[in-house]
Amino acid sequence: MIKIWILTSMLFLSLFGAHKHFSIYKKQGNTKGNTLLVIGGIHGNEPGGYFAPSILATRYKIIKGALWVVPNLNFDSDLRNRRGMYGDMNRKFAYIKPNDRDFKIIKDIKKIILDSRVDLILNLHDGHGFYREAWENSIFNPSAWGQACIIDQKNIDSKKFGRLSDIANSVARELNQKLVKNRHIFNVKNTHTKFKDEQMRLSLTYFAIIHNKPAFAIETSKNIKQLYQKVFYQLRAIEGFMRKMGIKYSRDFKLNPIEIKKILKQYGVVTINGNTIIDLDDVKSRLRYFPIKKRDNDIKGENPLLAILKRGKYFDVMIGNKKITTLMPDYKKQERCLKTIPMIIDGQKKSISVPSIVKVANSFSTNIDKKYRINVIGFSKKGIKNENSITIKKRDIVSKYAMDSKSRKFRIEIYYQDRYCGMVVVNFN
Ligand SMILES: [Zn+2]
Structure with missing residues (x-):
């Protein structure tokens, strides 16, 4: 019973x-x-x-x-x-x-x-x-x-x-x-x-x-x-x-x-599981292959009406009764492997928090230990699996992979073996 x-x-x-x-x-x-x-x-x-x-x-x-x-x-x-x-x-x-x-x-x-x-x-x-x-x-x-x-x-x-x-x-x-x-x-x-x-x-x-x-x-x-x-x-x-x-x-x-x-259109930023970030003020209606857990996702944001609802296969990011975006999940094992990542942004060495959104005028590259793998979503180069230490400009990334409607924000995902460690979003402006 x-x-x-x-x-x-x-x-x-x-x-x-x-x-x-x-x-x-x-x-x-x-x-x-x-x-x-x-x-x-x-x-x-x-x-x-x-x-x-x-x-x-x-x-x-x-x-x-x-x-x-x-x-x-x-x-x-x-x-x-x-x-x-x-x-x-x-x-x-x-x-x-x-x-x-x-x-x-x-x-x-x-x-x-x-x-x-x-x-x-x-x-x-x-x-x-x-x-x-x-x-x-x-x-x-x-x-x-x-x-x-x-x-x-x-x-x-x-x-x-x-x-x-x-x-x-x-x-x-x-x-x-x-x-x-x-x-x-x-x-x-x-x-x-x-x-x-x-x-x-x-x-x-x-x-x-x-x-x-x-x-x-x-x-x-x-x-x-x-x-x-x-x-x-x-x-x-x-x-x-x-x-x-x-x-x-x-x-x-x-x-x-x-x-x-x-x-009412200022939704703020959401962080998910302490390693993933989305700027909700300008985001596409769907984000594909998005790293998220099947359940028990930890959501933090500035807006008191923020929540994520699982609907069928997908996750809807809500502010009150407004659907802001739908996450189409790519389930991977997750671990917070690192808090910062060394990057070179417009020629300057910087330590960038994971997760964060970082402004880029012209170009960026990551500069991390070889044991990690970097995947810039929308960028690919023949024969290269780890995109670490490659200098990338906006024109090198396919714009349909952008997170926002103006095609300025792109995801850098960090992996350790088969685990997803976290994300930095580059914002070309
Ligand atoms: Zn009433």
Whole structure:
């Protein structure tokens, strides 16, 4: 019996990949003050709700007070653009079965919500339509959720920030001073959860307010097609709450839709297994013969929404619900045999980290011990198996083997006997 259970659970793992937990970023200012907890990604098909906190986690600095950010609460679902792989996570806060696949996530986030340091909580969504108090049509009406600040009731019995309705209205008024389109106007929706909304009694914000923690949901609209506009509104709303709470912050960009559009395309670099590197900012949709392990790949990157999903024979590199590239694997035994490699770049001797991306103006060669074998992907010379100590220029490499769309970045792979040791990427610019 036990054996069968183990087999089924392994099958699940191989079908769906390992169950991914959320991450938390805690930013503390030098001066003490209130703490805001921002939770994104509870619904995987609501990308405004997770790309905004991803920018919050990486591009904001807190000067006074504190900001805690969970960008990817339902990470498995965010990566697959599904509302909830294991059911609606926002209906599991009143009760959850111990065998529910979201059990640990719910348990852990509840503990953070109830942390005595947390003064206010925001839960981010993209909702249907545009909320209006009066019925206009099927998109603009009282049962829509989009472009609204949601409260469960008017006030709660909390010393700080208990006047939920006043706070939400004030943030919405401020938000409405900068709209991309007039119809994007924000309103406050009170669900009167305790008396009217049975479903919402199971939600994250209701769990918070019954524990006297001020909580709000921010809903941008699924009917706004441009992700950058939704993220712009989410960040404006979050900043509005930070101002209300006296949290002082700085960011390294101007908050406007055009800047957000640029930032959303900055994916950063990913390193795999500590020996392999890809610049995700410009990468082809497929990378062939890519050195990767069958399982247990160790992924590190700058973007909080980065993950690698195995789909059939291939590996998809994901940033949230966006597929950045597909790796077509070349499975080889792996070992981290060396940390640096001696190279000659544009005539100068250098020691280059493995893995890294190195700029080359004109030419490069590796200059490593004979026991290693060098393979420059896209370069070949008759009769030569080890491409070490050959001076190579861009024109010597077949451009279709480049990693990027501009055909500037090429892979140098280092081998020791039958083992793959690591990679350096040369970037001709
Ligand atoms: Zn939602």
